[in-house]
Amino acid sequence: MFGMIYVKKLKLSYLINIFILTVFFSCILPIENSEEDLYIQLEKEIMCPVCDGQTLDQSQSLIAEDMKNTIKEKIAQGYNKEDIKSYFVTRYGESVIAYPTIKGFNIFAYLIPILGLICSLFIFGFYIRKEKLG
Amino acid sequence: MNNFGFYIMILGLILSLHSSLFFFLGEIKNRKELINSAKRSFYIVILMVVISSFSLIYSFLANDFSNIYVANHSSLDMNRALTLVAFYSGNEGSLLYILFIHVILSGIMYKFSPSNIKSKLNFSCSILTIITSFYLFALIFFANPFEISEFIPLDGKGINPLLRHPGMYIHPPLLMSGLASISIPFVLCQGSLFDKTNSNNWHTILRVWCLISWAILGCGLLIGAWWAYTILGWGGYWSWDPIENVGLMPWLVLTALIHSIMVEERRGIFRLWNIILISLTFVLALLGTFINRGGPVVSVHSFAASTLGFLFLIFMIVMTFYSVISIIFNYKNLTNNKNKIESYLSREASLLLNNILLVVTSLVILWGVIFPVVSIILNDTEISVSAPYFDKTAGPIFLFIIILMGIGPILSWRMTTKKATIFRLLPSIIITVILGLYIYISGIKEFFPFISFVSIFFVLTIIFREWIGGTKSRMINSYNPIPSFITMIVSNRGRNGGYVVHIAILALAFGVVGTKFYDERLDINVSVSEEIEFRSYSILFKEIKQEFIGDNSITKAIFEISKITDLSKKNKIVAMHSYYPNYNQISVRSAILSTPVEDLYIIPKDFIDENNMTIRIAINPLAWWIWISGPILILGTLITLWPNKTKRN
Numbered sequence: 001m002f003g004m005i006y007v008k009k010l011k012l013s014y015l016i017n018i019f020i021l022t023v024f025f026s027c028i029l030p031i032e033n034s035e036e037d038l039y040i041q042l043e044k045e046i047m048c049p050v051c052d053g054q055t056l057d058q059s060q061s062l063i064a065e066d067m068k069n070t071i072k073e074k075i076a077q078g079y080n081k082e083d084i085k086s087y088f089v090t091r092y093g094e095s096v097i098a099y100p101t102i103k104g105f106n107i108f109a110y111l112i113p114i115l116g117l118i119c120s121l122f123i124f125g126f127y128i129r130k131e132k133l134g
Numbered sequence: 135m136n137n138f139g140f141y142i143m144i145l146g147l148i149l150s151l152h153s154s155l156f157f158f159l160g161e162i163k164n165r166k167e168l169i170n171s172a173k174r175s176f177y178i179v180i181l182m183v184v185i186s187s188f189s190l191i192y193s194f195l196a197n198d199f200s201n202i203y204v205a206n207h208s209s210l211d212m213n214r215a216l217t218l219v220a221f222y223s224g225n226e227g228s229l230l231y232i233l234f235i236h237v238i239l240s241g242i243m244y245k246f247s248p249s250n251i252k253s254k255l256n257f258s259c260s261i262l263t264i265i266t267s268f269y270l271f272a273l274i275f276f277a278n279p280f281e282i283s284e285f286i287p288l289d290g291k292g293i294n295p296l297l298r299h300p301g302m303y304i305h306p307p308l309l310m311s312g313l314a315s316i317s318i319p320f321v322l323c324q325g326s327l328f329d330k331t332n333s334n335n336w337h338t339i340l341r342v343w344c345l346i347s348w349a350i351l352g353c354g355l356l357i358g359a360w361w362a363y364t365i366l367g368w369g370g371y372w373s374w375d376p377i378e379n380v381g382l383m384p385w386l387v388l389t390a391l392i393h394s395i396m397v398e399e400r401r402g403i404f405r406l407w408n409i410i411l412i413s414l415t416f417v418l419a420l421l422g423t424f425i426n427r428g429g430p431v432v433s434v435h436s437f438a439a440s441t442l443g444f445l446f447l448i449f450m451i452v453m454t455f456y457s458v459i460s461i462i463f464n465y466k467n468l469t470n471n472k473n474k475i476e477s478y479l480s481r482e483a484s485l486l487l488n489n490i491l492l493v494v495t496s497l498v499i500l501w502g503v504i505f506p507v508v509s510i511i512l513n514d515t516e517i518s519v520s521a522p523y524f525d526k527t528a529g530p531i532f533l534f535i536i537i538l539m540g541i542g543p544i545l546s547w548r549m550t551t552k553k554a555t556i557f558r559l560l561p562s563i564i565i566t567v568i569l570g571l572y573i574y575i576s577g578i579k580e581f582f583p584f585i586s587f588v589s590i591f592f593v594l595t596i597i598f599r600e601w602i603g604g605t606k607s608r609m610i611n612s613y614n615p616i617p618s619f620i621t622m623i624v625s626n627r628g629r630n631g632g633y634v635v636h637i638a639i640l641a642l643a644f645g646v647v648g649t650k651f652y653d654e655r656l657d658i659n660v661s662v663s664e665e666i667e668f669r670s671y672s673i674l675f676k677e678i679k680q681e682f683i684g685d686n687s688i689t690k691a692i693f694e695i696s697k698i699t700d701l702s703k704k705n706k707i708v709a710m711h712s713y714y715p716n717y718n719q720i721s722v723r724s725a726i727l728s729t730p731v732e733d734l735y736i737i738p739k740d741f742i743d744e745n746n747m748t749i750r751i752a753i754n755p756l757a758w759w760i761w762i763s764g765p766i767l768i769l770g771t772l773i774t775l776w777p778n779k780t781k782r783n
Contacts, residue, residue, distance in 0.1 A: 037655070040655050044521065044522065045522055047518045047520060053373075053375050053376065053518070053520065054373070055373070055520055055521065057368055057369070057370075058366070058368040058370065058373055059368075060367070060368075060720070060722065060739070093516060094515055094516065094517050095506075095516040095517050095518045096518070097517070097518065098518055098519075098520035098521060098522050098523075099518070099519060099520060099521075099522040099523040099526075100505065100509070100517050100519060100523060104513070105509065105512065105513040105515070106509070106513075106517065108505075108508075109501070109502070109505050109509075109519065109523065110527065112501055113494075113498040113501060113527045116494055116497060116498065116501075117494055117498075117531065120490045120491075120493075120494050121490070123490075124486060124487055124490050127475075127486075128475050128477075128478055128483055128486070131474045131475040131476075132474070132475065132476060132477065
């Protein structure tokens with residue numbers, strides 16, 4: 001009888017964990033808002049190289065305006081999102097992209113939060129199990 | 135006057151060190167006269183800081199440009215009402231302002247502590263005065279606001295144009311006060327470690343001060359967002375800038391703390407955890423100050439950038455070290471409690487999970503803030519970590535916290551059966567499913583916004599169900615629901631105030647999800663008397679007006695907005711560019727027509743000539759709810775903090 005309850009409750013906690021992790025993973029994958037204009041997407045994902053941590057859509061500096069025009073031109077010429085991004089990366093370096101791209105060392109930027117979340121949930125589960133049994 | 139202010143600060147430092155030492159010695163040797171002497175210095179230091187602050191204000195009012203700080207942050211034509219803003223608009227003045235708040239709050243805390251606690255506060259006060267001494271030391275040796283220049287300029291440089299906004303009277307002072315006020319619960323907690331009687335009064339006073347810090351910091355963040363929304367002219371309100379993040383991190387941990395203190399109050403467990411949390415909050419607040427004043431990350435909030443960073447880094451490391459040591463030394467005392475968590479389905483467990491998620495979010499944000507530095511050191515590549523990263527990593531965790539916010543409060547202490555929980559949730563689940571279907575049919579089909587909206591409604595229905603149930607049970611004697619509702623709220627202020635704050639957070643989340651996923655933008659050239667239709671709006675560009683105030687030239691664009699469905703009702707909104715020649719800077723103010731459904735937001739991008747301009751028209755759905763959450767949050771906090779006449783058991 002005790003075992004039954006124990007297994008049942010454990011299952012519940014697993015279910016919650018699985019739910020949390022699925023949502024987390026599904027969100028961490030790139031969100032493509034298809035309805036949003038490619039231009040506006042890029043504006044939010046590319047940094048203004050001279051304005052201390054502002055993306056293009058936040059900045060009104062001359063260089064930002066210049067870059068916005070370049071994006072518009074490139075889109076008109078039929079370049080896709082990745083092409084435009086890599087164009088800016090070759091000109092201004094990797095820091096022009098507003099987030100760490102998921103490759104190489106940058107994987108740690110995403111791996112640490114995920115591992116942190118998983119570990120803390122495990123610790124939570126084990127801690128309460130220990131408390132309950134002790 | 136400048137020398138006077140400076141010498142007063144030096145005197146303050148000496149007295150503050152004296153106070154710190156005597157509080158400590160008096161406590162250890164149990165000598166009353168030492169403590170009395172320390173007390174006197176403690177209060178005099180407050181007076182000294184107040185005097186030196188007022189002497190700086192006097193210099194501002196007297197246009198004393200021999201003072202370098204005044205010359206750099208004020209000018210002859212500056213509106214005198216802005217003096218207060220000018221006072222904290224730079225590195226030195228803001229530090230003095232933080233110290234001012236710190237000593238005032240210390241004084242209030244000490245003066246109004248209940249008498250049975252007061253006798254045990256000596257150690258807390260000793261740490262408090264060490265913090266005071268640190269600020270005074272920094273001010274005197276590294277950031278003197280009373281420094282005198284040899285050449286007296288005829289006019290000052292003037293205040294930074296971005297700061298000339300009503301939000302600036304509230305946002306920076308609240309945020310700085312919030313960060314400074316965290317030291318009060320921290321020292322109280324450290325003090326409580328030395329009180330072996332474990333009296334319950336500590337929890338009450340701790341909870342009160344945590345709530346005060348939490349509310350101040352929360353409002354500061356929110357008003358900062360509102361300022362960014364109305365004046366920075368980019369249509370957003372939160373850019374995940376490092377400085378915004380370092381304000382958010384301690385706030386999140388404080389949120390965790392005000393929840394877990396309840397567990398300690400109720401069941402005596404989590405004592406160790408709470409001390410870890412308060413120490414973490416304090417260290418994060420210091421980290422915030424460090425990053426703000428010359429830390430290694432780039433930010434738009436560079437107003438206080440200075441060489442003071444290293445000083446705060448050292449202080450932060452010392453305080454971290456101290457916290458760790460004090461926790462290790464008191465480890466046994468902190469963990470000897472017979473009560474245990476008995477079930478996953480209990481209030482304690484849900485609060486622990488809430489705590490863990492909040493702390494993890496905070497650490498994830500911290501990781502994002504320091505990752506560019508990590509990348510340079512370990513990988514030798516410069517990268518940026520901005521909004522897209524935080525949206526993806528912190529966003530989902532916030533969603534779980536919201537869901538937990540609904541389920542947690544209805545679980546009972548110790549343990550609940552699954553059946554009882556589901557039974558209690560059932561009405562909310564049914565309503566939420568119906569609402570969910572409605573939301574889905576009405577076109578919200580993307581995964582994250584859908585889940586978010588459904589969760590928000592779910593939590594809201596749970597709160598309302600609790601309130602309706604509570605009101606009903608009080609309506610046996612009267613037929614009027616309103617007095618019953620009020621008595622129900624008043625009868626358990628802690629809990630119901632908490633619910634009100636939860637509603638504020640739901641409103642905030644509602645607005646954030648709306649603006650994040652459903653904003654629309656259009657860049658367009660317009661000429662005077664042209665009419666544009668955008669979504670459901672008809673926008674008439676009426677005129678461009680030029681005005682001069684002092685040196686500044688202001689270009690205004692006036693728009694008349696009406697709904698396509700109802701053209702008779704017209705709203706006039708104004709967008710403007712103000713040019714400040716002293717700073718060679720343009721400040722942009724957008725024209726906003728705000729309704730609970732959506733904001734129409736017109737950003738004046740470029741004035742081409744007298745008749746033509748480029749604008750960006752944006753629709754920010756549900757943005758109104760973000761701002762309404764502020765007053766609700768304050769209301770909830772006040773309900774919670776309102777003193778109880780009859781003591782609950």
